[in-house]
Amino acid sequence: MKTALTLTTARASRRSILPVCCMLPICAILLGSLCTTAFGGEVLLTDYENDQITAYSTTGTLITPSLISVSSPIFILVSGSTLIVSNFEGTIGTYATSGAAIDPSIVTSASRAYFSLAVVGSNLFATSYGDGTVEEFTTAGATVADPLLTEPNGPLGLAVVGSDLFIANYAGGTIDEYTTSGTLVTASLVTGLVNPGYMVAIGSDLSRIMATTGLESTTFRVPR
């Protein structure tokens, strides 16, 4: 009787320990999953010499040498779960983040190369450095305005903050501001730059637009 009681007590304590023991490996797996997701992110680069888009981790590990195979890529834009790529042959194409082509030629032009792209809502804006224009398409590639506006000093970089477009004029050394309907808001918002190029806006903070310049070898912040 005494032995049976002892055995019952031992079993009861084992039962109470068992859920705790089960929790440990489950917690370890969950923690592991968290560690995996915490460092998500890839850096994609256009490799126009080898006709591809290459993916690296943010720590510099080569992930996919040829994520997308595309002729002479210039610019790549991440828009939600879609990658939009322009090339020197006047084509704009859409791809999944896996690299699979959705539509590799939503826009084709025999005379233009689109150096920079931006999406606002369901519309796509593209700078055409060669003929000094900015075009507007739907994200499916249908023409909305051709051209939306004219910038004779070589429009290259394009950034969107709110409902305004900021355009860097590579040859003119200025940054101009327009509404997405093409109305000029501020001409020469920034002047005196040497070959301003690509730009990036961080969030909706107008004071946090960064641009690169060529000859000055400088990355700078655009004021507002």
Add this chain to the structure above:
Amino acid sequence: MNASLITGLDPWGITTDGTNLFVENFDSGVVGEYSTSGAAINADLFTVPFASYDIAYLDTGSGIPEPGTIGLLGLGMVGIGLLTPKRRRQTWALSIRTLRRRRL
């Protein structure tokens, strides 16, 4: 305007992960990471063997598994493995107890 946020570069492409800047140098192929105030986090993050016009950040939400992740997953599997024989022993012990009760 901060006209010299980051200097000494040959920048072309620029992107952000929402917190930091990644700047790609056209001629050298060096990709550097900087804070938005211009401080270098790693000015020589990695070098690509080609000239690139643009760089973009893609939030995949599931990066490359860290070594610690694999270790933790392994630990979890070992834990599950160790628990399995205990359950069998318990079942076996219960069977013996049932037999004893029948004899009684």
